[in-house]
Amino acid sequence: MSQRTPAPTRTRDPKATRDAILQSATREIHTNGFRSAGLDSILAEAGVTKGALYHHFGSKHELGLAVLEESVRRTVLERFLGPLAKSVNPIDTLIAIIDRLRTEVTPEMLVAGCPLNNLAQEMSSVDEEFRSHLAAIFGEWRRGIAKSLRRGQENGTVRADVDADGTATYIVATFEGTAGLAKTTRDLEVIEDCSRGLVGFFESLRPTPAAD
Amino acid sequence: MSQRTPAPTRTRDPKATRDAILQSATREIHTNGFRSAGLDSILAEAGVTKGALYHHFGSKHELGLAVLEESVRRTVLERFLGPLAKSVNPIDTLIAIIDRLRTEVTPEMLVAGCPLNNLAQEMSSVDEEFRSHLAAIFGEWRRGIAKSLRRGQENGTVRADVDADGTATYIVATFEGTAGLAKTTRDLEVIEDCSRGLVGFFESLRPTPAAD
DNA sequence: TGGCTCATACCGACCAGTATGCATGTTTCC
DNA sequence: GGAAACATGCATACTGGTCGGTATGAGCCA
Numbered sequence: 001m002s003q004r005t006p007a008p009t010r011t012r013d014p015k016a017t018r019d020a021i022l023q024s025a026t027r028e029i030h031t032n033g034f035r036s037a038g039l040d041s042i043l044a045e046a047g048v049t050k051g052a053l054y055h056h057f058g059s060k061h062e063l064g065l066a067v068l069e070e071s072v073r074r075t076v077l078e079r080f081l082g083p084l085a086k087s088v089n090p091i092d093t094l095i096a097i098i099d100r101l102r103t104e105v106t107p108e109m110l111v112a113g114c115p116l117n118n119l120a121q122e123m124s125s126v127d128e129e130f131r132s133h134l135a136a137i138f139g140e141w142r143r144g145i146a147k148s149l150r151r152g153q154e155n156g157t158v159r160a161d162v163d164a165d166g167t168a169t170y171i172v173a174t175f176e177g178t179a180g181l182a183k184t185t186r187d188l189e190v191i192e193d194c195s196r197g198l199v200g201f202f203e204s205l206r207p208t209p210a211a212d
Numbered sequence: 213m214s215q216r217t218p219a220p221t222r223t224r225d226p227k228a229t230r231d232a233i234l235q236s237a238t239r240e241i242h243t244n245g246f247r248s249a250g251l252d253s254i255l256a257e258a259g260v261t262k263g264a265l266y267h268h269f270g271s272k273h274e275l276g277l278a279v280l281e282e283s284v285r286r287t288v289l290e291r292f293l294g295p296l297a298k299s300v301n302p303i304d305t306l307i308a309i310i311d312r313l314r315t316e317v318t319p320e321m322l323v324a325g326c327p328l329n330n331l332a333q334e335m336s337s338v339d340e341e342f343r344s345h346l347a348a349i350f351g352e353w354r355r356g357i358a359k360s361l362r363r364g365q366e367n368g369t370v371r372a373d374v375d376a377d378g379t380a381t382y383i384v385a386t387f388e389g390t391a392g393l394a395k396t397t398r399d400l401e402v403i404e405d406c407s408r409g410l411v412g413f414f415e416s417l418r419p420t421p422a423a424d
Numbered sequence: 425t426g427g428c429t430c431a432t433a434c435c436g437a438c439c440a441g442t443a444t445g446c447a448t449g450t451t452t453c454c
Numbered sequence: 455g456g457a458a459a460c461a462t463g464c465a466t467a468c469t470g471g472t473c474g475g476t477a478t479g480a481g482c483c484a
Contacts, residue, residue, distance in 0.1 A: 014429065031337060035248060039474065050475080051430045060474065111337055117392065121333035124396040125243060125323055135397045169393070169402055170409030174382075177389020180329065181381070184336040185347045190381055197382030201413065226463060251440065262441080263464040272440065 018056045020046040025063055026071040030115045033122045034064045034130075065133060072115045073137050081144035089157040090148040091202050094171070098202075102195045105188070113183035117176040142168045149205075159207045167205070174198060230268045232258040237275055238283040242327045245334050246276045246342075277345060284327045285349050293356035301369040302360040303414050306383070310414075314407045317400070325395035329388040354380045361417075371419045379417070386410060 024045035028037045039060060043049055057063040080097065087093035112118075116137060123130035145168035152158030178194035236257035240249045251272060255261055269275040292309065299305035324330075328349060335342035357380035364370030390406035 017429080033334065033338070035245075036338065038472090040472095049431050051432075053430095054475075055429060113333070113337065118333060120396040121325070121330060121392055122245065125325065126245070126248065131396060131398075138393060138397060163405075163408075166405035166408060169405040170386075173389040173393045173402070173406045174386045174409075175389065176392055177385040177387065180333055180388055180392065181350060181385045184332040184343060185350060186343075190385070193375075193378035193381040194385045196375075196378060197386075197413075201409075204416070229463080250438090261465050263466075265464095266441075267463060 014056070017046075017048060017052055021048060021053055021056060021063070022066060022071060026067050026115075029064065029067055030112055030118065034119060035122065037064075061127075061129075065129065068119060068130070068133055068137075072119065073140075076114075076116045076137065077140060077144070080141060084144060084148040087148065088151075088155060090145075090152040091157060091205055093148070094145075094202050095199055098195050098198055102191055105191060110182055110186055110188070110191075114176060114179040117179055120176075121180070138172060142172050144168075145171055156207065158205055162205055170201075171198070174201075226268070229258075229260060229264055233260060233265055233268060233275070234278060234283060238279050238327075241276065241279055242324055242330065246331060247334065249276075273339075273341075277341065280331060280342070280345055280349075284331065285352075288326075288328045288349065289352060289356070292353060293360075296356060296360040299360065300364075300367060302357075302364040303369060303417055305360070306357075306414050307411055310407050310410055314403055317403060322394055322398055322400070322403075326388060326391040329391055332388075333392070350384060354384050356380075357383055368419065370417055374417055382413075383410070386413075 021042065025037070025042045027045065028042045032038075032041075037060075039050065039053065043053060046052075053063070057066060083093050083097055084090060116134070119130065120134045120138070124134060125131075142165070146164040149158050149162065149164040149167060153160050153162070153164070174194070175198070178191065178198075181194070182188075182190045233254065237249070237254045239257065240254045244250075244253075249272075251262065251265065255265060258264075265275070269278060295305050295309055296302060328346070331342065332346045332350070336346060337343075354377070358376040361370050361374065361376040361379060365372050365374070365376070386406070387410070390403065390410075393406070394400075394402045
C-alpha cells in the first residue's frame with residue numbers, strides 16, 4: 001500500500017486546503033459579491049489562515065478568477081448543458097430544466113441569485129479580466145444551447161426557420177433576467193410568471209404539426 | 213426685482229449644490245456601483261467638498277437611496293411608462309420602445325448597463341433597505357405595463373386571454389436580462405437577438421384576426 | 425538539507441465619517 | 455433702517471476602522 005496518495009495525511013494536504021479555500025470563497029462571493037467578500041470570512045470558514053491563502057493564490061483577484069473558472073463555470077454549464085448534450089428533443093429538455101429549477105428553488109437560492117449573473121453584473125464594467133472570462137462562459141452557454149437547437153432542427157423536433165444562435169441568446173438573457181428580478185423582489189411568483197413565459201416561448205419553437 | 217429667487221447668487225445655492233452632488237453621484241454609482249463609488253470622486257466632479265455633502269445627506273447610504281429614488285426611478289419609469297401611459301395600442305408602443313432603445317444604444321450605455329438593474333444585482337442581497345426600494349420600483353414598472361395591457365384588452369388591441377400581470381413581469385425580466393447580458397458581452401448583436409425575441413413575443417399578444 | 429506548506433504578526437492604503445470654523449444669508453429688536 | 459444675534463451652507467483638516475497584502479519563521483516531507 002501507499003504507493004500512491006499515501007492516505008490523506010490530514011495535515012499537509014495542499015489539494016484539500018486549496019479546495020477548502022476555493023469552496024468557502026465560492027460561498028462568500030456568492031452571497032456578498034466579489035468586492036465585498038472579506039478574506040477573513042473566507043479563511044475563517046475554510047479553517048486556515050492568510051499564509052495558506054497566499055501560498056495557493058497570488059491575490060484576491062486571482063482567487064476570484066479561480067472561483068469563476070473552477071467553480072461557477074462548472075456549476076452553471078453542467079446544470080444547463082449537461083441535460084441538453086444528450087437529448088434528442090431540446091425543447092422537451094429545456095422545459096424540463098425550467099420545470100426542475102422552478103420547483104427546486106429554495107428561499108436561499110432566491111435571495112442569493114445566480115452566481116454567474118451576480119458576478120457578471122458586479123464586475124463586468126469594473127474589471128476587464130473578469131469581464132472577458134464571464135463573457136466566455138456566457139458564450140459557451142449560448143453556443144451549447146444553439147448547438148442543441150440545431151440538432152433538434154436536423155431531427156425535426158425544432159422548427160427549421162428559427163435562428164438557433166439568436167434564440168439561444170434570448171433564452172440566456174431571459175433566464176438571467178428572471179433570476180435577477182426574483183432576487184430583488186423575493187417573490188416566487190416572479191419565477192412562476194417567467195417560467196410560464198419561457199415555456200410558452202419554447203412551445204412556439206416546435207414545428208407545426210400541419211406542415212409535415 | 214429680487215422679490216423671489218434673487219438671481220442665482222452663484223454662491224450660496226443649496227438646491228443647486230444638492231442637485232450637483234446628486235447628479236455626479238448618479239454617474240459615479242452608475243459606472244462603479246454603489247459600494248465602489250468613492251465620495252471623493254463624486255465631490256471632485258460636483259466641485260464641492262465633504263462639508264457640503266454631509267450637510268445635504270446624512271451618510272453615503274442615504275445618498276445612495278436618494279440617487280435611487282430621485283434619479284434612477286424617475287429615469288426608468290419616465291422612459292418606459294411615459295409612452296405607455298398615453299397609448300391606445302400597448303403592443304405597438306412596446307415595440308416602439310424596444311426599437312428606440314435598440315437603435316439609440318451607445319457603446320457607453322452598453323458598458324454601463326441599466327442603472328436600476330445594476331443597483332438591484334449589487335445591493336439586493338446585502339442591504340434590505342435598498343432591496344425594498346428597488347423591489348418597489350420594479351413593482352411600479354410591472355404594474356404600469358400590466359395596466360397598459362389591460363387597457364389594450366378592453367379596447368381590443370391585446371388578446372383577452374393573456375395574463376397581464378404575469379406578462380408584465382416576464383417583459384421586465386427579459387428586458388433587464390438583455391441589458392445585463394449585453395453589458396458583459398459588449399456585443400450589440402445580443403441586443404439585436406433579444407429585441408427580435410421580444411418583438412416576436414409582443415406580436416403573439418395581438419388578437420388573432422380570424423376570431424373577431 | 426533543502427524545498428514545500430502554512431501560521432503569526434504586522435504594515436500601509438484607502439475611505440467613510442467627524443470636528444471645527446468661517447462666511448454668507450435671515451431674523452429680531454431697538 | 456441698521457446692527458446685533460442667530461441659523462444656514464459649506465470648506466479644511468483630521469480620525470478611526472477595515473482590509474488586502476507582506477515579511478518572517480516554524481513544522482513537515484523527500
